[in-house]
Amino acid sequence: MMRRLVPYPLLAIGLFGMWLLLTQSVSVAQTLLGGVVAIIASHGMRLLRADRPGVRAYRPLLRLAPIVVADIMRSNLAVAKIVLFPRRDRVSSFVRLPIALQSPHGLTLLALILTATPGTMWLQFDRVRRELIVHVLDLVDEEDWIRLIKRRYEALLIEAFDS
Amino acid sequence: MTNLMLAWAITTAQVLIGLAMLCAAYRMLVGPRVQDRVLGLDTLYVNAMLMLVTFGIQTGRTLYFEAALIIALLGFVGTVTLAKFLMRGEVIE
Amino acid sequence: MIQAPDLPLWASLLVAVLLLAGAAVTLTGSLGLLRMKSFYDRVHPPTLGSSLGMVLVVAASILCFSVLRSRPSVHELLIAFFLTLTTPVTFMLLARAALYRDRMEGREDVPHDDA
Numbered sequence: 069m070m071r072r073l074v075p076y077p078l079l080a081i082g083l084f085g086m087w088l089l090l091t092q093s094v095s096v097a098q099t100l101l102g103g104v105v106a107i108i109a110s111h112g113m114r115l116l117r118a119d120r121p122g123v124r125a126y127r128p129l130l131r132l133a134p135i136v137v138a139d140i141m142r143s144n145l146a147v148a149k150i151v152l153f154p155r156r157d158r159v160s161s162f163v164r165l166p167i168a169l170q171s172p173h174g175l176t177l178l179a180l181i182l183t184a185t186p187g188t189m190w191l192q193f194d195r196v197r198r199e200l201i202v203h204v205l206d207l208v209d210e211e212d213w214i215r216l217i218k219r220r221y222e223a224l225l226i227e228a229f230d231s
Numbered sequence: 232m233t234n235l236m237l238a239w240a241i242t243t244a245q246v247l248i249g250l251a252m253l254c255a256a257y258r259m260l261v262g263p264r265v266q267d268r269v270l271g272l273d274t275l276y277v278n279a280m281l282m283l284v285t286f287g288i289q290t291g292r293t294l295y296f297e298a299a300l301i302i303a304l305l306g307f308v309g310t311v312t313l314a315k316f317l318m319r320g321e322v323i324e
Numbered sequence: 325m326i327q328a329p330d331l332p333l334w335a336s337l338l339v340a341v342l343l344l345a346g347a348a349v350t351l352t353g354s355l356g357l358l359r360m361k362s363f364y365d366r367v368h369p370p371t372l373g374s375s376l377g378m379v380l381v382v383a384a385s386i387l388c389f390s391v392l393r394s395r396p397s398v399h400e401l402l403i404a405f406f407l408t409l410t411t412p413v414t415f416m417l418l419a420r421a422a423l424y425r426d427r428m429e430g431r432e433d434v435p436h437d438d439a
Contacts, residue, residue, distance in 0.1 A: 183412035255357060303407060
């Protein structure tokens with residue numbers, strides 16, 4: 069019943085929140101109008117036949133969020149240091165990262181995380197070989213770095229999307 | 232007194248962001264390659280957006296917030312289009 | 325142009341610190357755009373301005389307007405939310421376009437598809 073009324077609940081909630089933030093009011097009129105807009109827009113989304121983000125478990129995502137925020141802050145400082153005090157021995161290079169994560173939505177999230185973090189940049193995903201090309205600004209040890217990404221992000225994403 | 236301190240802080244922040252915009256504009260104008268120019272443009276609009284937010288704080292008006300949001304929207308669409316153009320619309324195909 | 329909103333001392337101190345820190349981080353990021361040697365190195369520093377720099381400036385704005393109107397003012401979160409979602413997408417697309425062009429030109433220093 070709920071699914072029929074609001075096909076994409078997350079999208080509808082997001083749109084509703086955005087409406088309230090934009091109008092900067094929580095009056096009855098704006099709340100109702102925002103609700104109507106959110107429901108109509110999520111029905112419009114159904115026409116596009118987009119895949120639902122198949123999140124199997126939300127708990128790993130909740131555990132992932134603080135890790136990502138902390139990592140982004142830390143690498144902000146690290147990249148700032150590299151810019152202000154350049155080191156001669158800094159090696160930047162492309163890394164090929166084998167990926168076990170299957171879900172396209174999980175991969176999208178991984179792409180956003182890696183690119184939003186200063187110092188790593190997602191370049192390309194090879195669908196056939198399931199291999200990822202990432203550019204790393206300050207590469208110390210390739211093996212180490214790959215293990216870190218797999219343990220820190222991929223494991224949680226697999227828990228959230230694949231299992 | 233506190234107001235004067237805050238006023239100077241805001242102006243200093245604006246000067247810093249202005250310098251950041253100059254750096255981005257330099258990349259946009261000098262290149263050397265087209266992707267560098269697009270990268271410069273992208274950085275320039277993010278910096279311009281932050282500049283507008285500081286103007287909002289300075290004047291205490293929310294008008295600047297809407298302008299910042301529009302810059303963010305248009306800048307995003309613009310950069311995506313340019314990146315697509317670099318993929319397909321080039322002489323080297 | 326020297327002008328400032330009427331804030332109590334603690335708020336103006338906080339707003340000033342947040343703004344200056346945010347502007348400094350943004351400037352550092354854009355400086356990196358000048359100082360790095362290759363395109364793929366240059367893509368990284370501007371994310372400073374759109375992550376930490378943006379967060380600090382937006383926090384300053386939220387604090388300033390919340391105190392000014394003496395009620396929570398969170399609409400600036402929209403900027404933060406939007407920028408966090410879009411900048412990775414633009415940078416990813418741009419980097420991929422650059423990679424594609426470099427491959428087309430036959431450069432050796434970029435990874436190729438069937439290496």
